[in-house]
Amino acid sequence: MTDYDVVVVGGGHNGLVCSAYLAKSGRKVLVLEANDVPGGAASTREFSPGYSVSGCANWLYQLNPDVVKDLGLRLDYAARDLSTIGLSPDGKHLTISGNVVTSDHLSAKDKAAFAPFQAKMVKFARLLNTAFKRRPPKLVENNIHDRMTLLKLGIDMKLLGKEDMQELLRLALINMYDVMQETFDDELLQSVLALEGVMGSHMGPRSPNTVFGYIYRRLGEVYGFHGPAQVKGGMGVVGTALASAATASGVEVRTGARVASINLKADSAQGVTLADGTTLTATTVVSNADPKTTFEKLVGFRNIEAGTTRRVSNIRMKGDAAKLHLALDALPDFTGLSGDQLGQRLVIAPSMKYLENAFNHVKYGEFSQAPTMEISIPTVNDADLAPSGKHILSATIQFAPYELKAGWDDNKKVFEQICIDVLASYAPDIRSLITASELLTPADLEAQYNMVGGHWHHGEISLDQIMMMRPFPGATQYATPVDNLYLCGAGAHPGGGVMGLAGRNAAREIIQRGKKA
Amino acid sequence: MSAEDRILKMLLPTPFHDRVAAVCETNEWSNWKGYTTPESYTDVELEYFAIRSGTGVFDLSPMVKYRITGPDAEAYLNRLVTRDVSKIKVGRVGYTVWCDEQGQVMDDGTIFHLAENDYRLCSYTHVMDWMSWSALGFDVSIVDETTEVAALSVQGPTSCSCLQAMGLAGLEALKPFGIMDFTFEGVPLMVSRTGFTGDLGYEVWVEPALAVTLWDKLFAAGKPYVIRPVGGAAYELARIEAGFLQAGSDFVPAEETVRIGRSRSPFELGLGWLVDLNKPVFNGRRALLEEKKKGSRYNTVMLDIEGNKPADHAFVYVGNKQVGNVTSAAWCPTSKSNFAIANVDAAYGKPGTELVAEIYYERELHWTRIMAKCVVVEGSPFNPPRRRQTPAPAF
Numbered sequence: 021m022t023d024y025d026v027v028v029v030g031g032g033h034n035g036l037v038c039s040a041y042l043a044k045s046g047r048k049v050l051v052l053e054a055n056d057v058p059g060g061a062a063s064t065r066e067f068s069p070g071y072s073v074s075g076c077a078n079w080l081y082q083l084n085p086d087v088v089k090d091l092g093l094r095l096d097y098a099a100r101d102l103s104t105i106g107l108s109p110d111g112k113h114l115t116i117s118g119n120v121v122t123s124d125h126l127s128a129k130d131k132a133a134f135a136p137f138q139a140k141m142v143k144f145a146r147l148l149n150t151a152f153k154r155r156p157p158k159l160v161e162n163n164i165h166d167r168m169t170l171l172k173l174g175i176d177m178k179l180l181g182k183e184d185m186q187e188l189l190r191l192a193l194i195n196m197y198d199v200m201q202e203t204f205d206d207e208l209l210q211s212v213l214a215l216e217g218v219m220g221s222h223m224g225p226r227s228p229n230t231v232f233g234y235i236y237r238r239l240g241e242v243y244g245f246h247g248p249a250q251v252k253g254g255m256g257v258v259g260t261a262l263a264s265a266a267t268a269s270g271v272e273v274r275t276g277a278r279v280a281s282i283n284l285k286a287d288s289a290q291g292v293t294l295a296d297g298t299t300l301t302a303t304t305v306v307s308n309a310d311p312k313t314t315f316e317k318l319v320g321f322r323n324i325e326a327g328t329t330r331r332v333s334n335i336r337m338k339g340d341a342a343k344l345h346l347a348l349d350a351l352p353d354f355t356g357l358s359g360d361q362l363g364q365r366l367v368i369a370p371s372m373k374y375l376e377n378a379f380n381h382v383k384y385g386e387f388s389q390a391p392t393m394e395i396s397i398p399t400v401n402d403a404d405l406a407p408s409g410k411h412i413l414s415a416t417i418q419f420a421p422y423e424l425k426a427g428w429d430d431n432k433k434v435f436e437q438i439c440i441d442v443l444a445s446y447a448p449d450i451r452s453l454i455t456a457s458e459l460l461t462p463a464d465l466e467a468q469y470n471m472v473g474g475h476w477h478h479g480e481i482s483l484d485q486i487m488m489m490r491p492f493p494g495a496t497q498y499a500t501p502v503d504n505l506y507l508c509g510a511g512a513h514p515g516g517g518v519m520g521l522a523g524r525n526a527a528r529e530i531i532q533r534g535k536k537a
Numbered sequence: 538m539s540a541e542d543r544i545l546k547m548l549l550p551t552p553f554h555d556r557v558a559a560v561c562e563t564n565e566w567s568n569w570k571g572y573t574t575p576e577s578y579t580d581v582e583l584e585y586f587a588i589r590s591g592t593g594v595f596d597l598s599p600m601v602k603y604r605i606t607g608p609d610a611e612a613y614l615n616r617l618v619t620r621d622v623s624k625i626k627v628g629r630v631g632y633t634v635w636c637d638e639q640g641q642v643m644d645d646g647t648i649f650h651l652a653e654n655d656y657r658l659c660s661y662t663h664v665m666d667w668m669s670w671s672a673l674g675f676d677v678s679i680v681d682e683t684t685e686v687a688a689l690s691v692q693g694p695t696s697c698s699c700l701q702a703m704g705l706a707g708l709e710a711l712k713p714f715g716i717m718d719f720t721f722e723g724v725p726l727m728v729s730r731t732g733f734t735g736d737l738g739y740e741v742w743v744e745p746a747l748a749v750t751l752w753d754k755l756f757a758a759g760k761p762y763v764i765r766p767v768g769g770a771a772y773e774l775a776r777i778e779a780g781f782l783q784a785g786s787d788f789v790p791a792e793e794t795v796r797i798g799r800s801r802s803p804f805e806l807g808l809g810w811l812v813d814l815n816k817p818v819f820n821g822r823r824a825l826l827e828e829k830k831k832g833s834r835y836n837t838v839m840l841d842i843e844g845n846k847p848a849d850h851a852f853v854y855v856g857n858k859q860v861g862n863v864t865s866a867a868w869c870p871t872s873k874s875n876f877a878i879a880n881v882d883a884a885y886g887k888p889g890t891e892l893v894a895e896i897y898y899e900r901e902l903h904w905t906r907i908m909a910k911c912v913v914v915e916g917s918p919f920n921p922p923r924r925r926q927t928p929a930p931a932f
Contacts, residue, residue, distance in 0.1 A: 284817070287818070287826075323818055325818065325819070326671035
């Protein structure tokens with residue numbers, strides 16, 4: 021008799037989603053989260069007394085509606101469908117709201133080209149959604165479910181029409197730089213969109229797969245998000261809401277419980293041992309941890325065959341995104357922005373050349389001298405995050421390497437200063453407003469949120485690492501080369517982004533397999 | 538030879554090359570994994586009979602050799618190969634195979650347990666990349682020492698006497714698959730009672746600088762014991778007669794196969810005895826467990842064939858149905874048998890099974906086809922007691 025039917029390693033959003041579905045199926049489920057709060061990268065973090073910020077993910081922008089419905093999730097939004105404002109040092113900003121781009125400095129041609137471009141990208145995202153809702157199909161085995169998935173994908177692709185289908189096949193493999201060059205003239209517009217293709221990845225606008233990255237983020241539109249949403253209380257509320265939903269379904273959620281190892285007997289997972297030495301047995305172990313953590317640290321490379329260790333170690337997961345958190349005495353004055361515009365998604369990415377230059381540094385283990393940023397001033401929409409009258413600025417910074425050649429310990433302050441200087445060129449008064457600050461490098465994000473490389477997708481989202489190749493060939497459909505060990509995190513199909521589908525799909529697969537047995 | 542020279546040379550000479558070339562009268566050379574090696578020296582049959590009646594000396598230096606050391610060496614090898622390495626004690630040698638994760642044999646070879654967590658792995662293929670991948674998570678060092686060790690295979694009934702006469706006192710006490718260390722000309726010399734002939738025999742390992750001296754001393758000492766250098770052809774004949782599989786001949790190393798289904802599992806090669814499924818994990822284990830459950834596709838069998846025409850590359854039939862083909866065949870002079878190793882469908886492997894080999898042979902441009910009856914036999918036709926006797930008998 022085992023202690024639990026299922027032990028879920030990691031209480032990130034996918035682990036919680038997965039556990040809730042599994043508990044609903046009648047299983048006795050335990051979630052073990054190393055941190056003191058559930059939610060993983062969906063976290064709210066008090067970085068200075070009284071100042072709380074979404075510690076990793078800034079926004080909610082592609083949470084799957086089926087997951088929300090199935091789990092009875094009720095989230096309080098401080099703001100929804102936020103616009104994206106591309107900042108210009110001289111105040112010549114542009115604003116993207118849904119399918120409309122507005123700016124006094126944009127040509128009529130660019131304005132007219134925007135809506136059709138977005139519509140096409142959303143159309144492609146809708147196609148992706150067909151595959152994302154299901155387990156990834158295996159190609160070799162003639163499984164009827166997998167064949168249906170492939171068939172549906174094929175039909176949906178055909179239904180795009182000849183022109184769009186050709187366009188998808190052309191675009192999917194090329195890069196944002198080329199697509200932006202052929203679609204728009206305005207440097208700022210090109211760059212603001214190109215940034216979305218590289219967010220969180222080790223890619224520059226000229227890297228292949230970046231169009232795919234852009235389409236991936238358009239899934240939000242399919243799921244009813246017309247721009248990012250800000251959750252009241254920060255992203256940590258998503259974590260706690262999911263934990264509550266899981267608990268309501270009968271899941272036991274233990275926080276502060278770090279798993280030290282996944283225990284095997286022969287080829288089969290038998291349970292886990294916690295850092296404090298407690299051993300728990302389970303019929304099924306589900307890992308919400310990224311595949312490298314799961315196999316290298318928890319299972320141990322020595323305990324699995326070399327073919328698997330080789331594939332796991334080859335997964336590309338270099339996070340290049342850092343987080344900057346500033347406590348501010350007052351709202352900063354961004355040149356040319358009105359007060360209510362400060363609550364939107366602000367982007368510093370003046371040109372694609374700027375982006376590419378920012379990326380170049382990380383290839384050589386350096387941080388950008390002029391980084392690009394996605395900025396949120398959450399206190400504009402949700403005053404409770406800071407003491408009365410005070411504000412917070414939270415920025416996702418690219419590019420900062422996971423492994424800084426010169427070492428992060430001595431250089432963190434240097435990079436933080438560079439970031440603040442960049443901010444100051446758009447908001448000149450910002451330096452005088454800062455009362456506290458925190459920079460989380462990819463290495464810090466790794467330590468804080470237990471994800472190798474600080475990569476928030478638990479592995480690069482690129483064509484060679486999606487679908488049946490995610491997380492690696494041979495471990496698709498959530499099962500792994502270790503019997504009774506499943507993956508349910510962002511490292512599994514379809515990926516991260518606080519979408520919840522990896523957790524849901526994994527649970528469905530485990531339930532389905534349980535029926536057969 | 539410098540590293541640069543090694544790259545520039547199409548084929549490398551072995552450390553014994555000067556001596557080998559001097560006595561290679563036939564001038565028949567072949568390429569053994571990048572080394573120039575003789576197919577024969579004088580006459581293949583004379584050389585073969587040296588192995589069976591006196592001593593044949595075969596230059597083994599091209600054999601690929603890896604040195605595996607470090608705190609995890611044993612654990613590492615245990616995950617790499619199919620057999621339980623912990624059972625190979627210090628001073629012992631073990632024959633083994635290793636598989637890819639589909640449970641297909643990548644190669645066979647021998648593991649020499651030289652000291653605590655100090656091993657040498659000898660293989661047919663170069664497998665550094667696979668060995669390196671397999672090392673993830675293990676604290677081991679893997680060094681290709683192929684060029685740093687010269688080796689001679691000294692095989693035949695008088696082999697022990699030859700080596701004793703060269704000064705290796707006490708060698709007769711060495712058990713099969715055992716290792717003994719000596720000092721030769723002031724440097725370490727290692728002898729293992731191993732070989733590829735099914736006879737009494739040894740393999741002698743020394744640093745390349747001493748290779749020529751070893752050759753000279755050995756041949757001088759062995760003169761009264763009918764010692765003779767042997768080339769690849771004679772060695773091959775002895776190996777077939779002993780029923781040993783040769784990678785590249787009797788199976789294709791899995792990494793070298795191009796077509797689906799051309800690789801073989803250890804069970805399919807009749808090497809199931811080398812697979813320890815009780816080990817917690819090793820490369821290929823999951824696939825081999827699955828194969829155990831589902832059954833194998835093929836069997837590797839030894840055939841005793843009527844007549845005296847070697848069944849090289851023969852198709853093997855049951856009635857009109859082709860069920861396999863011969864991978865190695867020879868008329869074996871000592872055992873006086875027409876012997877072959879064949880790969881057949883799994884259903885036809887049982888000893889005693891009667892099969893038919895379709896043999897083609899040519900006499901003065903005249904080709905003849907015979908359908909020779911054959912029977913699956915257990916064990917090779919050549920298996921003399923001296924192969925196992927300790928102390929080694931003196932001849």
